Amino acid sequence: xQKERPLSPHLQVYRPQLTSMLSILHRGTGIxxxxxxxxxxxWLVTIAAGPAAYAELQECLSHWFAKLVxxxxxxxxxxxxxxxxxxxxxxxxxxxxxxxxxxxxxxVLATSIxxxxxxxxxxxxxxxx
Numbered sequence: 001x002q003k004e005r006p007l008s009p010h011l012q013v014y015r016p017q018l019t020s021m022l023s024i025l026h027r028g029t030g031i032x033x034x035x036x037x038x039x040x041x042x043w044l045v046t047i048a049a050g051p052a053a054y055a056e057l058q059e060c061l062s063h064w065f066a067k068l069v070x071x072x073x074x075x076x077x078x079x080x081x082x083x084x085x086x087x088x089x090x091x092x093x094x095x096x097x098x099x100x101x102x103x104x105x106x107x108v109l110a111t112s113i114x115x116x117x118x119x120x121x122x123x124x125x126x127x128x129x
Contacts, residue, residue, distance in 0.1 A: 022105050026083045029076035036073040074119055079112040 014020075046053040060066060086104050089095045095104055 018102060018105050022083065022108070025079065029080045029083075032073065032076040033080055036069075036076070039073075071116065071120060075112060075116040078115040078119075079108065082108040082111050082115075 043057060046057045061070065086095070086108055089104075095101065
C-alpha cells in the first residue's frame with residue numbers, strides 16, 4: 001500500500017532552518033517597512049507643518065504601544081538593510097558556502113539587534129551617548 005504524501009515540500013514536512021527563517025523574516029520585514037512608511041511620511045509632514053503639529057505627533061508617539069511599534073519598525077529597517085547587503089554579496093557569487101551562509105545569517109541578525117538597541121538608547125537618552 002502506497003502512503004499518501006504531499007506533492008511538494010512545505011512546513012509540515014521539513015523542520016525550520018536558520019536559512020528558511022531568515023528568508024521569511026526578510027520578507028516580513030519588507031512588508032512591515034512598507035506598512036510603516038506612511039507613518040514616516042506623516043512624521044516628515046508634521047516637521048514641515050510646524051512646532052504645534054510636530055508636538056502633537058510626538059505626544060502620540062510617546063505612548064508605550066507606539067514605542068513598541070517604532071522599535072519593531074527600527075529592527076525591520078536594520079534587518080532588511082543588513083540582509084540586503086548580504087544578498088548583494090550573493091548576487092556577486094560570494095558567500096554560498098554553507099558555513100559562510102550560516103555565519104553571515106547570524107551576523108545579520110546580531111548586527112540588526114545591536115543597531116536597533118543603539119538607536120533606541122540614543123533616542124531615549126536624547127541623542128547624547
